[in-house]
Amino acid sequence: MKLVRASAKIACAITMAGLLSIAGCTKTAPRAQDASASSTLQKVLQRGMLRVGDCLSFAPFGFMDQNGKPDGYDVDLAKELAKEMGVKLEMVDTTSANRIPNLQTGKVDVVFCNFTRNLERAKEIEFTSPYVVASEAMLVRKSSGIHSAKDMANRTIATVKGSTNGDEVRSMGIPVKIQEYDSSQAAILAVKQGQADAMIEDNNFLAYQAKLDPSLKVTDDALVPLEYNAFGVKQGDQIWLNYLNLFLFNINASGLNKQLYNKWFGTDPKFPLNPQF
Known part of the structure; x- marks a missing residue:
């Protein structure tokens, strides 16, 4: 009987040691607090400055006004975003070729710049919900x-x-x-x-x-498949992506996006942001 009890104690000790060993070797998931601190959202808030990449040579989306200051539809949207965040705004002139590199290297926090969502680009960056549709x-x-x-x-x-x-x-x-x-x-x-x-x-x-x-x-033709343009952000930052998507939801629900589009294009948006399948 003593031998059985001793064996049971040894087995129990071995089991506990194994569990402790496994616990010591298993990587714990990053805490939500750590992910939040590393998000672009927190970096922008701490910096007090939002850096938006935009093509400032593509009127009326983005251009330089008579005083040499950025203006246009995208610029107005960027101003609204900075206002909601309570930070200053820096518009960074961007080209089609350097949109993705500027995101990947952290030169900008987000890119607007007539950025059409597609699967090839989604291999390198992430896109928000669409904010304007083109054909x-x-x-x-x-x-x-x-x-x-x-x-x-x-x-x-x-x-x-x-x-x-x-x-x-x-x-x-x-x-x-x-x-x-x-x-x-x-x-x-x-x-x-x-x-x-x-x-x-x-x-x-x-x-x-x-x-x-x-x-x-x-004309009312749609001669090619519709292109859904969105904000581009660096991969892996879900917190920042969620914030921007909520911003877009709010300005669409309030009618502000439609108002700004009409201001610059002289007409209401022709195509819905969310197609019916």
Whole structure:
């Protein structure tokens, strides 16, 4: 009987030692407090400065005003975000090529900059919910009688050199003539002067051009699949991503985002942010 009790005590001791050994070798999950402290959200609040990467050469999303200060639709959104956070704002001029590197190296806290969500980019960064939707449409003269791509048979489309925009209409089986220009402004001028019947480009960009010139209008076509543009953030920072998504929810629910869009593009958003499947 004593031998059995002794064996039981030894077995119990071995079991406890094993459990302690396992506990000592097992990595504990990071505490929520540690994750919060390392989040960009906390860094921005502690720094007192929000650094937003934006393309300041793509009006009306972002551009430099007459006084050399950042302005535009994206800039207004950035100002609202900084205001909600109670911090100052620094707009960092960004290009399409350095949007992701600037996030990965911590040069900026978030990127706006006409950033379309796609699976390839999602391998390197994370995206918020969309805040603006785009497709390609046509800019035409109001007096042209053109209402959609179906009206473009044997007419001329102005495109920027190197662009494949005109091919979207050709792919619909519509015979069109394509005339190339060195810049978007030159293509727009060709439409105004009657040298071309239409120009194809991002519908948001074209809406801005129509706002500047009341003799122009944008067709209702969606010539390519819709592009859902969002804020880009560094991978692995769920706390910051959650905060930005709540910010976007609030400005959409309040109507502020729609108001700012109308301010800059002269029209209400054409496409819903959340498609119906």
